[in-house]
Each structure stands twice: as structure tokens, then as C-alpha cells.
Amino acid sequence: MTELHTPHAGDDRAADTDVVALLMRQHGDIRNLFDEVEASTGEERRDAFRRLVRLLAVHETAEEEIVHPFARSALAGGGQVVDDRLTEERAAKETLADLDDLDTDDPKFLPRLTRLRTDVQEHARAEERYEFPHLRRGADPGRLAALAKAVEAAEAMAPTRPHPGIESPAANLALGPVAALVDRTKDAVRKAMGKDG
């Protein structure tokens, strides 16, 4: 069996001139992390799950800051589309909070993870179909590129992938709580969008 590793969006050598392409690749990265959590146990699973939580936090925050506001203003009926996505995100966050309270080897963990995975996947496809095309159509290329850089920067500040030597949960904790990660992502994205940084 091949053991090819797919790097995360931002770590591949794509030009990253389009935030939509970047977010779509992150959707795949998130699915890959779900696979990793499901396939591992013990310490490894705990570590993979931490990374999944962090990537979800960065990714969803970036989308809340970039994609949804754009869809709301640019689309006829965009308000409803965005409200649907926000409802899905809220539901996913609740499942995630549930999961966060469980030990990753608890027998209840995997069934709940599966539910979260289904919710996240449906949410991602809905974005790809109903919001991303409008973002690509409506935003100029310079904007799409700047936003891509912002998302990349946010992810770089919040390591969501294993780094040699600091793979223990303690090291992950040292990177700060998820809430701080969300704040840092917001700052980076807002700066790139030309709002107050």
C-alpha cells in the first residue's frame, strides 16, 4: 500500500492566488484528519484529534470572516444561504464541544466523531456549491489572492500539523487554547481584508 502524504493547504507548492481553491483543499485536509483520528488509538488519536480541532477552528473562522459576509451581500437571497451555513456551523460546534469533553478512547467518542464528520462534510459541500462560485465570480483576482495569503498566515500561526519534536498533547496545549486561535485567525483575515487589524 502506498503511504503518500498529502501536505496541508499552504504547505503544498500551489501558487495560492485564489482563496476558494485554498479553502477547498482545506476541506480535503479536514477529511484526511478525520481519517487519521479514526484510524489511530491512544496517544496518536489524541494528537490527531487536537490537530483536527485546531484546523477546524482556523478554517471555520476564516470562512465566517470571508466567505459568509461576501455571500450575504453579493447574492440575491444570500442571507438565507448564509443563515443555513451558520446553522450548520453551530450544530457542528455543539457536536465538537460534546466530543471535546470525552476522552478519545471513550467508546462514545467514535460514534460522535462520525456524526460530526457527516455534518462537517455536508456543510463543506454546501459551501462549495452555493457560496464559493459567487465568491469567485464577484471578487477580483487581487482580492482572492490577498485572502488566500491571510488564511495561510492564520494557519501558519496555529500549527495544525505535526511538527517534529513537539507532537505531544502537552506541546499542543502550549500553543494556546482554541479560543485564542480563533482570535488570531480573525485578526489576520481582517488585516488582509483591509479592515481594522
Next chain:
Amino acid sequence: MTFNPLEERGIPLDRQLRDWSELNVEPIDPDRCDPYTRCRIITMNGIEVEAILFSHHLARNTVDPEVKRQLARTRYIEAQQQKVVNWLLPGVASVLETTIAYEQVAVDLTAWVARMEPDPYLKQAYEFGVLEDFDHLYRYANLYEMIEHRKAESIVEGLTEVMPGRPTRFHHRDPYDNVRDPYAKDGTDPLSKLHTLTIMSAEQQTMNFYMNVGPQYMEPIARRLYQEIGLIEEEHVTHYESLVDPGETWWEQLVNHEYNECYLYYSFMEQESDPKVRAVWELHLNMELEHLHIACDLMRRHDGRDPASVLAPRLPNVLTFEPNKGYLRELLDTQMDLTTLGAGYVRDAHERFESMQERIHGGEAPPSDQVIAQHRSMFGREYRVQTDGEHPDPARREK
């Protein structure tokens, strides 16, 4: 096997109509399904689409309004069957994921049929075609990792290998060389007729799918790759449909279609691992038995012949989705450099082939080469799934 569709009775046609709630089937879970369940769904969708299109063409060539009405009644049920079968596919799958599953079907269905085909000329036609589907799978798998950061492995799950076949750039032949010689309807094994119909239908559905979904992509490389492979599907439909004896009457062809549907639903019912999907195959088999009887009546009435004279005495061995890795590796080792000349096959590039190549490529690398180059520059490697070792052809090993 003792199952003889001609002796079985199914559900009476006037009891086959399903209401909205019965049509509203629950789709499979793309992350947890048996990949071959998805392959069976895609195959049966292609078969039902062919059933519908064939019946429409027959109706357009039918004068008697009562016969037209009879065809319309069966066809409406077939349209419902197509809806149920294809709607087993999940909305959360992306177009590219479904595409990769289509290519897994093309590889493992065609390879199995080639293995079982008794007629050497027909067998060669499948062996020739499968190396091209095999290469398409590899090209789309590379595109998939570029756009969605996912591995085709998560779809094919090690049942089918992903690596270069006959390079896609060489699939573009002069259309003259895509037409094969037909089998002889009275001399050929009835199994061969079923094989041809099955592969022709699957390729036709693939052609229809790519020609319609390709432009939904925004990424230039994706749009271009669907355009290129879509044109090869046109060649494949030409290749396989020309194997069918055009001397078969319309009614005989109708009987063959219905018999093949019985054969495939029966085959898939025997193998299906997902109980909900298995229930669909079983129900549809019981519907098809009746469609077959109606078709047989039409053939008796219009051709004055007994349908049993053109059909197998009993169903052949079940058509099976299973890995064909060893067989494919053997073909990769021996048939990579074939092309067609007239209705035959040669190893040398001939004048008509070269002229077509020159005109279609217009001096630049085709999208199928560009997708690999772009993937390489993004990841520093290609995407392959080689479960059974290195590529059999040293020239096709990754450098």
C-alpha cells in the same frame, strides 16, 4: 446456475409504479460504503439509461400507436428504476469523486468481461479499451489530489491500482479506425452479446456524464481534462457499439436489452454487501422479468420468431466486481503500445494515426499530460496506488 429468466414471472407491470416516498431512496455513505457497491450502482445506472434511450429510438421507428403505448408504459417504469438506482449516489460526493468511481467501474468491469469473453476478437477489443480507462483513472486521481487534497485511494480502497496505462495522449485516433467488426448474431455465444451490451452502455453513460459535468468546473485544468477524456469516451462508444451485429432486428435487440438487465440485477443481487441496495437489485430483477416477457411477446408478434432461439438457455455465471490487478498488470506489460488500424490492431504508429495526433495536439502537451506536470509541481511527485509493486513497464515507473 439454474436461474432461467424466461421461466420466471415477475411483478405485473401495472403494479410496478412507485410513489414519491418509494422513489425517495436513502443514498450510500461515500466514506463507508463498499467501493464495489458504488460500482454496481454506476453500472446499473448506465444500463437503465441505455434501456430508456434504446426504447425511445425504437418508439421513433415504430408506426403502430398501440405498440408505442406499450413501449411507453415499460419505459416509464425503467425511468423510475434509473431514478432509484442513480439516486443511491450521495449528494455529498463531488463530481470528481463520482468520476473516479466511474473509472473504477470502467477498469474492473471491462477487465472482468475481457477475462470471461469466449470470442478472441471481442476479448481483444476489451483488452485494448481497458488500458485506456486505466490511464484515465490515474489522470483524474492526480487532478483530485490537486483540487480536493484527497487521495483516490479513499475511493478505490486498494481494490484497483492507480498508475499509468496507455498514455491518454495516444488515445486520439482517426475516427475511421475506431469502428470494429461486429460479431455474427447467429454464431456468437449469447454471453458475448450480453458483454458487449454491458460495456457499451457503461461507456455511453461515462460519455454522457463527462460531456455534461465537465464545464461545471472552474479550474482550467479540470475543464480541459474532462474535454479531452470526454472525446475519448466518444471513441469508446464507437468502438464498442460497432461490435454489435446490426443484423439483429429491433425486437431482438429489445429482448437482448431486457435479458441483460435480468442478468445484471441477478448478478448484483447475488454479490451485494449492502442490504438496502440488495433490496433494490432484487425488486428491480422482479420488475425486469416482466419487462422481458413483454419484450418476448413483441418479438414473437413482430418477428414471428421464438426469443429462446437467440438467448442463452440459462443465465451465464454472475458478472462479478472483483480486483483484476494481476490481469491488468499482464496487459500493461504486453499491450501498452497498441493502436487500431481499420478494424484491427497494430503496434506501429501509421499515417492516419500520426496525422490525427498532429492535428489534435496542435504542437502542445494535451491536458492529460499537463495535469501530471501540474501535480508534480504542486507536490513534487505523482499520485499513484501501486499495491502490487512497481509498474510492469519500466518506462512508466515514476522517476
